[in-house]
Amino acid sequence: MQQVRNDIRNIAIIAHVDHGKTTLVDGMLKQSKVFRDSAHVGERIMDSNDLERERGITILAKNTAVTWGGVKINIVDTPGHADFGGEVERVLNMVDGALLLIDAVEGPMPQTRFVLRKALALGLRVIVVINKVDRPFARVEEALNETFDLFIELGASDEQADFPVIYAVGLTGRAGYSAETVGNDLTPLFETIIKEIPGPTVDPDEPPRLLVTTLEYDNYKGQIGVGRLQSGVMKKGMTVARITPRGERTTGTIEYLFTYHNLTKLDATEVTAGDILAFGGLDEIGISDTIADVSVTEPLPAISVEEPTVRMTFGVNTSPFAGREGKTGWGTSRRLRQRLYEETRSNVALRVADGDSPDRFIVSGRGELHLGILIETMRREGYEFEVSKPEVIYHEDPDSGELLEPVEEVHIEVADNLVGTVVELLGARRGIMTNMYSDSGTTYLTYRVPTRGILGFRSQFLRATSGLGQMHSLHAGYEPVAGEIPGRQFGSLVAMETGVSTAYAMVNVQQRGTFFITPATEVYQGMVIGEHIRPGDLDLNVCKAKHLTNHRAKPSETTAGLNTPRMMSLDDCIEFLADDELLEVTPASLRMRKRILDTEERLKDRKRREKILAG
Numbered sequence: 001m002q003q004v005r006n007d008i009r010n011i012a013i014i015a016h017v018d019h020g021k022t023t024l025v026d027g028m029l030k031q032s033k034v035f036r037d038s039a040h041v042g043e044r045i046m047d048s049n050d051l052e053r054e055r056g057i058t059i060l061a062k063n064t065a066v067t068w069g070g071v072k073i074n075i076v077d078t079p080g081h082a083d084f085g086g087e088v089e090r091v092l093n094m095v096d097g098a099l100l101l102i103d104a105v106e107g108p109m110p111q112t113r114f115v116l117r118k119a120l121a122l123g124l125r126v127i128v129v130i131n132k133v134d135r136p137f138a139r140v141e142e143a144l145n146e147t148f149d150l151f152i153e154l155g156a157s158d159e160q161a162d163f164p165v166i167y168a169v170g171l172t173g174r175a176g177y178s179a180e181t182v183g184n185d186l187t188p189l190f191e192t193i194i195k196e197i198p199g200p201t202v203d204p205d206e207p208p209r210l211l212v213t214t215l216e217y218d219n220y221k222g223q224i225g226v227g228r229l230q231s232g233v234m235k236k237g238m239t240v241a242r243i244t245p246r247g248e249r250t251t252g253t254i255e256y257l258f259t260y261h262n263l264t265k266l267d268a269t270e271v272t273a274g275d276i277l278a279f280g281g282l283d284e285i286g287i288s289d290t291i292a293d294v295s296v297t298e299p300l301p302a303i304s305v306e307e308p309t310v311r312m313t314f315g316v317n318t319s320p321f322a323g324r325e326g327k328t329g330w331g332t333s334r335r336l337r338q339r340l341y342e343e344t345r346s347n348v349a350l351r352v353a354d355g356d357s358p359d360r361f362i363v364s365g366r367g368e369l370h371l372g373i374l375i376e377t378m379r380r381e382g383y384e385f386e387v388s389k390p391e392v393i394y395h396e397d398p399d400s401g402e403l404l405e406p407v408e409e410v411h412i413e414v415a416d417n418l419v420g421t422v423v424e425l426l427g428a429r430r431g432i433m434t435n436m437y438s439d440s441g442t443t444y445l446t447y448r449v450p451t452r453g454i455l456g457f458r459s460q461f462l463r464a465t466s467g468l469g470q471m472h473s474l475h476a477g478y479e480p481v482a483g484e485i486p487g488r489q490f491g492s493l494v495a496m497e498t499g500v501s502t503a504y505a506m507v508n509v510q511q512r513g514t515f516f517i518t519p520a521t522e523v524y525q526g527m528v529i530g531e532h533i534r535p536g537d538l539d540l541n542v543c544k545a546k547h548l549t550n551h552r553a554k555p556s557e558t559t560a561g562l563n564t565p566r567m568m569s570l571d572d573c574i575e576f577l578a579d580d581e582l583l584e585v586t587p588a589s590l591r592m593r594k595r596i597l598d599t600e601e602r603l604k605d606r607k608r609r610e611k612i613l614a615g
Helices: 020-032 050-055 082-094 108-120 140-153 187-196 331-348 369-379 416-428 457-464 503-512 570-576 599-614
Strands: 008-015 062-068 071-077 099-103 125-131 165-169 174-176 209-211 214-218 224-230 233-235 237-243 249-251 257-261 266-269 270-272 276-279 290-293 310-315 351-354 359-364 384-386 405-414 432-439 441-450 470-480 490-494 513-515 526-534 538-539 581-585 592-594
Touching: 008 082, 008 108, 008 187, 020 062, 020 071, 062 108, 062 187, 062 276, 062 369, 071 082, 071 187, 082 214, 082 224, 099 108, 099 140, 099 187, 108 125, 108 140, 125 140, 125 187, 165 187, 174 187, 257 270, 310 331, 310 369, 331 351, 331 359, 331 470, 359 369, 359 526, 369 570, 416 432, 416 441, 416 457, 457 570, 490 592, 503 513, 503 538, 570 581, 570 592
Parallel strands: 008 071, 008 099, 062 257, 099 125, 125 165, 490 538
Antiparallel strands: 062 071, 165 174, 209 224, 209 290, 214 224, 224 276, 233 270, 237 249, 237 290, 257 266, 257 276, 310 359, 310 384, 351 359, 384 581, 405 441, 405 470, 432 441, 490 526, 513 526, 581 592
């Protein structure tokens, strides 16, 4: 018989990047006495991944739980970036309500729209938290009105649009029922969660059933599955059936059973329906698997995730420097293949397929950032490999047979005097403006742009706005192919020979473009060492040494006059790549290179292509 558990609340925290979501969770953990008063606690406790701390964003959904007034509140922290939508869609399947964090200065932002749309479609009860109300220029009323408009625009029901509001200062852990009455702690927030978010509806008498929504890995316990128990009681040591979304069925034993409390997992002998649990002991577990009593025959409905929009080719490192900087044996095609296919088990928005040769793999994801994070993670683990320029995935219209391409909804904030530059840039990339308004010296633009036009655009946009422009994009469906989009304006500077670059050689040719390398860098023939000042590539010798004489060189003749090189991050390199280039990724270095390294071979290939195009 269906009944509601009043001793548990399952909530997700959803917000735009940098609106204080993770900081607020820190405050909730501290105030529910997770830490002893004397314990030293770091900031942004939930962002435990190094990449998350460096980039200041949440990538992986995480679970924790606090107890307030005898009620256990399971809290799931979700990513705010649309490229990690796969994480968001899974997590919302485990909860009954959500806290929507809105910055009191910025108001609701593009990423808020993406996650909120998902939450409303699932019928979740949403509590709006207007955060950072103590900031100068806080627009509390306007932020609230804009949030209400957003709810209506996204099709919220009357009940969902009548949302409770809490005002907070997440950094100092304070909340109130109005902006003027913010108290000394988060009590109003806890009280509102318990009052407004429904407890989970469960059937304790049915056999136990759980849908796996997250995977973790433990070095000692192996694969750990996480999900919410829908019905019955799950016990440690019980035999269960694992039913995949495709209906394949295996059996296994629950050897490990945990519930969440504070920042740790607690061993449990049994867990009753409605709670979020973690379990281990099965040989293999996948996202969307149903774990249930052996008497259950039907799987639970699988999690649906939107299709990838961008793909890259990952391959074994074939550069002359291969094998020098990665872990020994970690650059083989077998090892690379195993790692990529393993990633798809937990990263549900990612797809991996074998390429046209045994050492090439096609990896598809939800955007450049999604794939960039995977590359950086593998690089830090010790892998070395090479990747190609990202390209979009086209679809065919099933009715008309017309070719369709993915389109992004792009939201831009820029100073009024730079609007012309941005409009020109996006116009060239087939962008169509759908909205524009100005407020206090800042102009807000909304565009629909083919995803092709956004690839490689971010760094160009930041340069054009001197790093002060803000840009956010959301996948907005598929439209007929918009026509040609101009590629990179300038060519590459390419090393002509293998050796060590010298300041003497670089000073003599630096008027040809901007270097990406410093003197004394090892280079090889075909390696991209800079950006040319003109279209088309230029081969340079940067290893030439000065002829020795018995005259001592003046210090000014060594590196004086050498311009500062442009240091390229992983994101910069991915955006810079041309169609005939690859990015060599190792734990120590990022090197761009031509697919064909030999200068003469490359010239022959270029002439052959030009002949084909002309003929």
